[in-house]
Amino acid sequence: MNNSLTIEEAQQQVDEWIQTFGVRYFSELTNMVILTEEVGELARLIARKYGDQSFKESDVAYNLADEMADVLWVLICLANQTGVNLTDAFEKNMIKKTMRDKIRHLENMKIKYLDES
Numbered sequence: 001m002n003n004s005l006t007i008e009e010a011q012q013q014v015d016e017w018i019q020t021f022g023v024r025y026f027s028e029l030t031n032m033v034i035l036t037e038e039v040g041e042l043a044r045l046i047a048r049k050y051g052d053q054s055f056k057e058s059d060v061a062y063n064l065a066d067e068m069a070d071v072l073w074v075l076i077c078l079a080n081q082t083g084v085n086l087t088d089a090f091e092k093n094m095i096k097k098t099m100r101d102k103i104r105h106l107e108n109m110k111i112k113y114l115d116e117s
Contacts, residue, residue: 007087014076025081035074042067 005013018025026034045062047053079086105111 007090008085010072011076011080011086014073015080018077018080025077028078028081031074031078031081035071035078038067038070038074042071 025031041062042064045059045064045067048055048059049064076086078084079089
């Protein structure tokens with residue numbers, strides 16, 4: 001496994017897998033529903049691992065990294081089929097967040113208060 005996979009390479013790998021094994025992309029609407037389902041599975045696991053809910057026998061099979069990878073997979077599918085370059089989108093989003101929030105969080109007393117406890 002290559003631990004320095006770029007987002008662009010991940011998008012290419014997913015596309016190649018779909019073309020080779022997946023026959024075709026599911027519709028955008030179907031993939032949006034699948035993404036929501038995968039985020040729900042991740043949320044369920046986090047609620048049990050880090051929240052107040054206890055594990056059930058059926059939760060044992062779930063793995064945090066695998067659930068995150070499932071979310072990423074479907075997000076990449078949606079990006080590929082809608083023509084979104086996730087590298088460009090991410091870079092632009094980082095600039096937007098930095099410009100918008102460069103002082104906001106540093107001056108947020110709620111965050112500072114939680115940090116000091």
